[in-house]
Amino acid sequence: MSRRFIAAVLLTAALIAPAAPASADPSPANGHGLTVVATNVIDSRQTEYTVSTAALLKPVRIRVVLPSDYDPGTRYPVLYLYHGTSGRPSDWIGGGDALQTTAGKDLILVLPEAGYDGDGGGFFNDEWNGGKRGGSKWETFEYDQVIPWIDDNFPTIADRDHRAIAGLSQGGYGAAHGAALHPDMFTSVATFSGAPEIFRNFVVRAGASFIIEAITVGLNGNPPFTILGDPIVNAAHWQGHDPGTLVENFRGMDVSLWTATGIPGELDSFENSYGGGAGNVIEGLTHFSTLAFASSLKNAGIPRRIDNYVFGTHSFPYWAQDLREYLPILMDRFANPSTPTAISYSSTAKAYNQWNWGVAVHRSATEKLTTLKNASSAGFSFTGADAATVVTPPSYEPGSAHTVTIKQGAKTSTSSLTADASGRLTVAVPGTSVVNVG
Template identity: 25%
Template sequence: MKCRFTVLLSCILFTFFFTGCQNQSASQTDSAAAEEVSALPATEEATASEPIDEPIAESSTVEEAEPELPPVKLPAAEYRLTIKYSSELLKNAVDGSNPDKTLNIYLPASYYDSEKRYPVVYFFHGLGLTPHTFYRDWEAFAQYMQADPDKELIVVEVDGRTVRDNFSFYVNSEVTGLWEDYVTTEIVPFVDENYRTIADASSRGAAGFSSGGFSCINLTLRHPDIFSCVQAISPGLLKDEDLPEALNGWNATPDFLTAYGRAFAPDPKAESLYNVPVLDGSPEDNALCEKWLDGFGHLDQKISDYLALNKPLNNIQIIYGAQDPYPLMLDGAKYFCELLEENGFDEPLIELQMGHTIPEDYIGTYFVPFFSSSLNFNE
């Protein structure tokens, strides 16, 4: 089955994104957002004077009128849940990460008034952020869920932070823990066992922003038996030949370098718990480069491995901002989309007039339409 995708414009810059989002106006900065601010890598395009935060960018490319939605009449305490989950798989992380994590769970309007089961979308936040995208825009989510009872779904935001609010990329690492297994063998079964879900891959999707955008792509390509569709906003995608340039930027960004190194080139015996390539061409260093490329790079291999599983995804959508301040984004995004198209995928890229941020009205304009058409809503 071919994957179905969408396109709008095209462009992106990059020294590499991952941490936070660029605010589009001072009016969007609030007390909750202030806790999420994190440093960008130093680049010629992104200066220290530029404010950083999560959502919400204006998008001049979407002209459709806003739908009239009914007012929210749902008590937040019953439909917007914060669940504490203690992981067995993260207990012995070498970096000292706390295995006690948080899940934000958002239930649809009809949840307590019916016996029906619902699809689930798992949302993965980025480095420097917390699982709070739908928390901050819960009223919009609740409105859209009430507007179309036939397309209601559950959303689960998964905490991906390691020690000192660093980041896991939701991958297995001998330093930070078995994060991929945590998601696929602990969290997904936990949600299916405790909530009325349609416990099938066709009714399970993934979404994410920034480094969480990479994470949802990676998890979905590796586990099409668990997820059937993915929507990624500003994900980390890197052409292999761009690693030296990317390292130049990452070396100036200690928080990202540490998180990425511990995830993809972990070394429990090293003082920093990871190793960084020096690009001297030696066999040992070349092998280390391969580990660093196992993250945002090796895109052709990722797609090849996915195809070998012979379980086609229903849909993929990648959203980027034309004003994203990280220079290598454009090449990585275009190359990844070219590889997808060569293998039967159709136009995966949406490009918007925004920076490194979540689009304005993300839930109504992008999230709900994509997953309404991509997931199976029949029990």
């Protein structure tokens, strides 16, 4: 192993993670772009599936952990739990005590792979590749393929109220990223020494860019800016994948954050702290990212829970402890879910659909930030430089007439719209404006 490679590993260790009854169906069906190429029954609770997909360059693994008293006739809530940089699904079992922590809990645990055979990982994004896209599509795999495949093949309660997402280090970013892009899919999100903000705060942006590019080049062997592009030239793309910029999307979600400073504490030993100083520095960097994200949530008036402990390093003894603390919080959330009555969603996409609201922005630029806020049957606000078409959920009586008032600055216009056969209204907005529906 070259000194150059070792230096890259230490420098980029951010986001590092150092039988028959085991599944509802030991040979789950292919679907949602996934093909099962191997099945490894590990024990009475765990099965690991190797899957191939056109979204990725190589087959990867998904480990499924079932409840210790699993009953195939019962449906269970699900926690998607991600490993960190240079990690594997088994990390949470070997170092994170996930098997013991989830024992006795009515919960299915899903541990998807987020990199190729322990490389740096794809940072949970579809690769930018200079705007050409292509390459590895980790965002597509993790959120668009794995989740519906799990719901199709295991007895999950397949709704937002019973689905959560969490992760350590780079996987903490992955959890916050998935929750930000798909708030209608998750009731709870947690990060353990994660990097949930990568762009909004300028200082955090500089650190995140350095780490991501070091991982890209030093661990993955790819050209710089492969994953997200240049944070200056491709700023809108970074915004669209920064949970801190997309903070409005966390309204109505349970948000829990764990972070430490990197100063060795009571759970440390020579091996996981004093002998691995790079991890201590990394914890300091993720600490700053977590505090920045917590501040962004607070400034937006979005509740969050944060365990900001002074002594602690970027190591599994702390992540195992974090998971033990999170599980009771999560199980209570599953038992007492909450769905917002009015929704908010920010995105840089030209078109998106969330919470059954559809937005199509009329612009030539591929990416630019817009926000649909406080959207309900009574109306909504839209923030964006360009005109857009907003299609509501089927909230109205089909064929019913409604007075729609659009206020844009000092200008106000009123029109009558008729709900279509499914009970939706189609509203043309001229840009940043407030819309009231009567």
